[in-house]
Amino acid sequence: MPVYSEKVMEHFMNPRNVGEIEDADGVGEEGNPVCGDMMTFYIKVKDNRLDDVKFKTFGCGAAIAVSSMVSEMAKGKTLEEAMKITPRSVANELEGLPKNKFHCSNLGAQALNKAIQDYLSKKKAKGGKE
Amino acid sequence: MPVYSEKVMEHFMNPRNVGEIEDADGVGEEGNPVCGDMMTFYIKVKDNRLDDVKFKTFGCGAAIAVSSMVSEMAKGKTLEEAMKITPRSVANELEGLPKNKFHCSNLGAQALNKAIQDYLSKKKAKGGKE
């Protein structure tokens, strides 16, 4: 009985959107290597949509699969839609996560959210100019 | 690994001298059915020797084997010799007894001794006449 669902394994073995975006519009970091998992999300925004999403993750299989899934769910969505991605919806898309992994590895939605907030606050700082 | 030595088994399966002596010169009882073992020894004395020894025993395998062995050891001995039979010497003749059986089942020597005492006190009561 494997610990993870097939979907988690598939995303873990073939993670989508791994990497950095050099000139990202927003960056969000969540987690802490001391606790075990840390994720950095990079976003590119175009017409209020996530034109590109990339991530780097230090962590367990669940953390990597979550990051990959979040990046895939987010890409192409409007900022408002993307902000509605929750740990629960990510876990559902992954066909479940082990109970004990739910909280500590399921930081992708938060990291993405931070990246969006980062983008929004930068935009605000620039006075709405783009 | 059998609990009992071969010698014990042999005496248990084929006990010698089982029975009562109707006109016994001495009778000795030892033990208590409540505790598990009880033996009655009957002796016939002739010329200060144990001419006949018989017993009845209620009890475990060890108790029966001990009784049989004591009867065999005693038969033909002088009273003085027979009184020297001890639980230890009986156990030795039986090639050992389980530790926990030593005390409660090894009453044969005492029962025999009681039978001899019974004979001696009867004889004394009769004033040494015979």
Added chain:
Amino acid sequence: MRKVYLDHASTTPLLPEVREAMIPFLGETFGNPSSLHDWGDAAREAVEAARAQVAQLIGANAEEIIFTGSGTESNNFAIKGLALAQQNKGKHVVLSAIEHFSVLQSARTLEKWGFELSLLPVDKYGVVDPKDVRKSLRKDTVLVSIIHANGEVGTIEPIQEIARITRESNVVFHTDAVATAGTIPVDVKELGVDVLSLAGNQFYGPKGVGALWVRKGVRIMPLLDGGVQEGGRRAGTENIPAIVGLGKAAELAKSTMAARIEHLTQLRDRLLNGLPSRIDHVVVTGHPQNRLPGNASFCVEFIEGESMLMLLNSQGVAVSSGSACTSRALKASHVLIAVGISHELAQGSILFTLGIDSTPEDIDYVLEVLPPIVDRLRQMSPLYAKFIKESKGGK
């Protein structure tokens, strides 16, 4: 010589299907369920499948099953773990006088830790009176433990009625079902208990494995501390082959139980009726009807159990006895004493526990070989001689 094993209460043989189920786990599939790789996955899968099988046997949820190393461990775990988990609430524990030693001695250890025990009596058939349970309950009672059926006398206890009482009073109720689970129907919901012990080697499963069912929500302290196996409630690398065997034995017990019971009951009654008709001065112990299907237990007057056992063994027949001489502690069975048998009569205890492979021919063989054995021992017995003299004298 014919070989007749009628000592199934001591332990049962493995069913061939159970052994077959275990063999792979003595070979290639040797992993540790805690491991995060294929070997670990396979072991985890096997344990969880067995957990579901055991749960089904007793009508429980799989998550409520904790695997242990034996019936004894299950009982120690239950008695100590349930009492310690609730000691802030109170320190009074209620048991019957005919509990298995693993319950009784665990409770004795609780006494050393400041708990108080009430030992409930049983009637002459070995039945606990539910009214006695009700009377025994106090404000500080935290645990009642009554055996489902005692393997020595076979009497089945009124667990359902007792559970109604403990539930009203909100007291945790454990039953030791080691002699019943896998043998007669045991459904935790029907019984209404909170915690239940069972063991593999009582129903053709392996030795070295048992289980404790703990109703969700009931608090229990671990007996074995360490790793977080079994949900943190029982530490230690899981004994996979034994757990798998227990699961298989549970499955087989469930699917064939009705037929097994019918078979055993017939043989048992053949023996229960046959023996007293061939041997005088024999007492049946335990309840006349409401007893384990394979249990035929007696006390034979004027002779002692071990010598009967040894002579039966020399004829190929294996049985047990509750006599003092047959116990390593040299004490007559506390169960026989509790049902009111005298110490003297208890010495003549003889216990036949039949199995699913037992045959009518086995029973007839016993009925043939035992009477001369009893005769021979009585001829040797000073008690019998006395009895005969007295009854002749009485005429």
Added chain:
Amino acid sequence: MRKVYLDHASTTPLLPEVREAMIPFLGETFGNPSSLHDWGDAAREAVEAARAQVAQLIGANAEEIIFTGSGTESNNFAIKGLALAQQNKGKHVVLSAIEHFSVLQSARTLEKWGFELSLLPVDKYGVVDPKDVRKSLRKDTVLVSIIHANGEVGTIEPIQEIARITRESNVVFHTDAVATAGTIPVDVKELGVDVLSLAGNQFYGPKGVGALWVRKGVRIMPLLDGGVQEGGRRAGTENIPAIVGLGKAAELAKSTMAARIEHLTQLRDRLLNGLPSRIDHVVVTGHPQNRLPGNASFCVEFIEGESMLMLLNSQGVAVSSGSACTSRALKASHVLIAVGISHELAQGSILFTLGIDSTPEDIDYVLEVLPPIVDRLRQMSPLYAKFIKESKGGK
């Protein structure tokens, strides 16, 4: 795909000879050693033969061996049983910081019962300083327990020197030899300890069985109360097949130990030297020389253990890790923390434990497949990116 099991610290496969020895006891020879008939005799004989085999492995007297259900049970029994037996003398217990959970958590339970613990530190190689033991002893110290070798870092402790100190002070000394007995020479007289735990599944014997050696005269309270099996010190029907298997495994371990050690040490050193030469930023954990022959343990910087395990598993390689994510409790190994590894670095823990069937090709396969895995995970790791940026910035 090649299958390479390098997780022998988690559990070992059964040797075919061990399995063969067990099989009859899963069949015809199924009796209970407490029974007084041929079936019981055969079981008793088997148990006593196994007891002698285990005693020989550790240079002990057979009567001093108590069979248990696991290494965890042996440790719980030792820690709780020795402390409780002496609580009138005092309530202070000394352990190292790198004990197995089954010792550590047992001691935590003692704390709840009013005992005081001293946890001794270890140096960066995981070695306990005997001087620290001496300093920790008090008038009310009743027990010292130091692990013989910890399976996670492999470091072998100076048990003999510690025993000299405890003996002078008349304090009972227990060692958890679960990771060493059957693997390296363990002789209770040479070691000078009073009580020693071992388990079958660490040296190609069965799961579900362990043993506790208790020097004659040392008092211990039972953990499992009930019947008077094992001299009244461990109740419950004996797990005969497992006990027989443990005995056979002990015999084989003794007769082939020197060859096994040589083989394992060679492979271990191939890995201990090979890995850091192929992967940068790798730290060897545990003692450089004085370590278990099959233990090669590392921490790989910037990445996490579970993801390494999963990728290795996808290549057919089974290993362990002490990372938080790989533990069911989600805590980094207390052993790695105790040897001074940071929580962050501990996340990169990877533990290879070799077995007697491991081959040089297995090691070479690992040395081939692991570097690209590390690479791939580092390419994904924000910590590695940061490190690279900083070191470039530093240039």
